[in-house]
Amino acid sequence: MSGLQARVVVDRARFRVDVALDAAAGETVAIMGPSGAGKSTLLDALAGLVPLNGGEVVVAGRTVERVAAPRVHMPPMQRGVVLLGQDPRLFPHLNARENVAFGPRAAGTPAAQARADADAWLDRVGLGGLGSRMPRELSGGEQQRVAIARALAASPRVVLLDEPLVALDPVTASEIRGTLREQLVGVTTVAVTHDAGDAVALAERLFVIEAGALVQSGPVRQVLAAPASAFVASVADMNRMPGVSAGGGWTDAAGRVLTSADAAPALADGVALAAVFRPRDVRIVDAPGANAWPAEVVRVEPTLAGVRVYTTAGVVDAAETGAAWSPGDTVWLHVDPSRVRFVPLG
Numbered sequence: 001m002s003g004l005q006a007r008v009v010v011d012r013a014r015f016r017v018d019v020a021l022d023a024a025a026g027e028t029v030a031i032m033g034p035s036g037a038g039k040s041t042l043l044d045a046l047a048g049l050v051p052l053n054g055g056e057v058v059v060a061g062r063t064v065e066r067v068a069a070p071r072v073h074m075p076p077m078q079r080g081v082v083l084l085g086q087d088p089r090l091f092p093h094l095n096a097r098e099n100v101a102f103g104p105r106a107a108g109t110p111a112a113q114a115r116a117d118a119d120a121w122l123d124r125v126g127l128g129g130l131g132s133r134m135p136r137e138l139s140g141g142e143q144q145r146v147a148i149a150r151a152l153a154a155s156p157r158v159v160l161l162d163e164p165l166v167a168l169d170p171v172t173a174s175e176i177r178g179t180l181r182e183q184l185v186g187v188t189t190v191a192v193t194h195d196a197g198d199a200v201a202l203a204e205r206l207f208v209i210e211a212g213a214l215v216q217s218g219p220v221r222q223v224l225a226a227p228a229s230a231f232v233a234s235v236a237d238m239n240r241m242p243g244v245s246a247g248g249g250w251t252d253a254a255g256r257v258l259t260s261a262d263a264a265p266a267l268a269d270g271v272a273l274a275a276v277f278r279p280r281d282v283r284i285v286d287a288p289g290a291n292a293w294p295a296e297v298v299r300v301e302p303t304l305a306g307v308r309v310y311t312t313a314g315v316v317d318a319a320e321t322g323a324a325w326s327p328g329d330t331v332w333l334h335v336d337p338s339r340v341r342f343v344p345l346g
Contacts, residue, residue, distance in 0.1 A: 002060050003027060003188045004158050008045045009054030009067075010038075017041050017212040018054070021190070023158075023205075025060070028189040030203035030220060032196075034231050038212040039192045043160045046190065047083040048076035060157040060188075077106075080157035084164050088147035090135040096122060096146045097131030103154030121149035125179050141172035145179060152183055159184065161191040165198065177201055196224055196235050208232055226343040227276065238276050239314045242345055245271040250342055256293040256313065260340040272345035279308065279317040281339035284325070285332045292334040297325050 002025035010017040017038035023029045033039050044050040046057055048065065051073065056066035059081060064074040090099050100118035105111060119131050125145040135143055144164060151159060161180070165173040181202060191202055199206050199220050206223045208216040208231070216228040227233035233240035243252030246269050249259040258275050285292060295313035302308075306319035314333055325331065 004046070004057075004059055004190065006046060006057040007055035008042050008057070009052055010041050010045050010050055011053045012038065012041060012212065015212045016053075017045075017209075019207070019209060019212070019214050020055075021046075021207060021214075023188050023190060025188055026186045027205070028184060028187075028191060028203045029205045029207060030199035031190060031192045031207050031209060032194065032199060032232075032235060033209035037209045039209055040162055041212075042209070043083060043162050043190065043192060046158070047081050047160055048074065048079050049083070081160060082151040082154055082156040082158075083160040083162065084147055084151045085162040086164060086167050088135075088143040090143055090146055090150075092135050095132050095134050096127065096138065099135070099146055100131075100150045100153050103150060107154070118149070118153060121153045122146070124183060125149045126175075139172075141168055141176060144168065144176055148176075148179060148183060152187070157188060159187055159189045161189060161193075163192055163194065166194070194235075196237075200224075225276075226341075227274070228345075233276070238278055239282065241275045241314070243273060243275060245269055245273055245342070250275050254293075254313070258291050258335070258340055259337050260342055273342040274345055276341045276343055277335050277339050279315040281335055282314055282316040283334050284309065284316055284318060285334045288332055289334065291337055291340070292332050295331055295333050297327055297329040297331060299327055300325050 004023045007020045008017060019042055031039050031042065041050060045052055052065055052067050054067050057064050059079055063072050064079045066072040091102065094102065097115055097118045100121050101114035104114040104117060122128060122131050125148055127142060127145050138146065165176055168176060177198060193199055203220050205218060206220040207214060208223065210229060210231060216223055216232060223232065224236040227236050227238055227240050230240060241252055243250050249257060250273055251257045293313055295311035298310045298312060300307050300309050306317065309316040309318055309325055311331065311333065316333060
């Protein structure tokens with residue numbers, strides 16, 4: 001057995017985190033969920049920074065924590081797990097080279113070898129020749145690159161990423177994302193992110209956590225294409241309307257009726273389905289008709305391509321920058337049947 005297998009049970013003030021998670025050797029899996037869902041708690045528990053109330057953690061075939069007898073609790077430094085977060089947490093009194101060399105030296109690697117290896121790692125993350133610089137002399141992106149080098153120089157069995165790109169500007173974040181993609185090849189990785197782009201770029205599978213529980217998992221693109229909750233739909237930039245099959249189409253509790261080009265006429269009535277479609281595939285029309293329904297405008301936000309109209313029954317991307325939609329207006333929304341998909345609920 002290799003990679004990571006875990007069931008993490010941690011009691012928090014508002015709810016219990018209870019998540020089963022696995023990653024094959026060398027695989028990267030992503031974790032997503034709304035703020036406060038328990039994502040960071042999950043990583044802290046895997047790293048040994050938060051004790052389990054139940055379950056166990058197995059790293060590369062070795063049990064590093066187990067609640068049931070015989071109880072096991074290895075300290076963080078002995079787990080073969082490193083945690084890289086939003087703050088690089090570099091040692092301020094050590095230069096970049098010594099920061100990277102710290103882990104190997106602590107593990108017994110001779111100082112000269114550890115420093116030479118540190119320089120090699122700095123070169124791999126694009127910081128060749130900057131080993132003598134102190135953290136205060138580095139930009140935020142450079143500090144995060146040093147943190148990546150320091151994490152990987154310790155030869156971890158598992159790397160945990162807790163949104164390490166969230167505080168960086170878009171250009172720097174893109175560069176660091178590329179560095180992670182290159183350097184994490186063959187390293188078992190669990191990455192928490194709020195960005196669907198990060199999940200697609202870095203991970204093979206996606207686990208979605210809400211209120212401490214796993215609500216959806218699978219290949220990243222499959223999860224995003226068939227959102228099982230409103231949160232996943234928002235991350236995937238999709239409209240998601242729960243309802244049931246009816247007459248070869250779909251209806252919901254409000255009486256809205258939709259059909260789809262790929263709807264299955266033979267599908268039995270009453271099957272729980274969600275209608276899924278993108279905001280760019282919805283139009284605001286002047287009158288009711290097939291695949292159209294009324295909604296109230298909640299807010300209107302400018303976008304690079306026009307405006308995004310948030311309503312009580314879906315989100316619309318519109319190019320009409322001068323349109324006079326205002327909160328409280330009643331509008332009719334229409335979606336092309338060829339753009340609607342129905343995915344199972346639950």
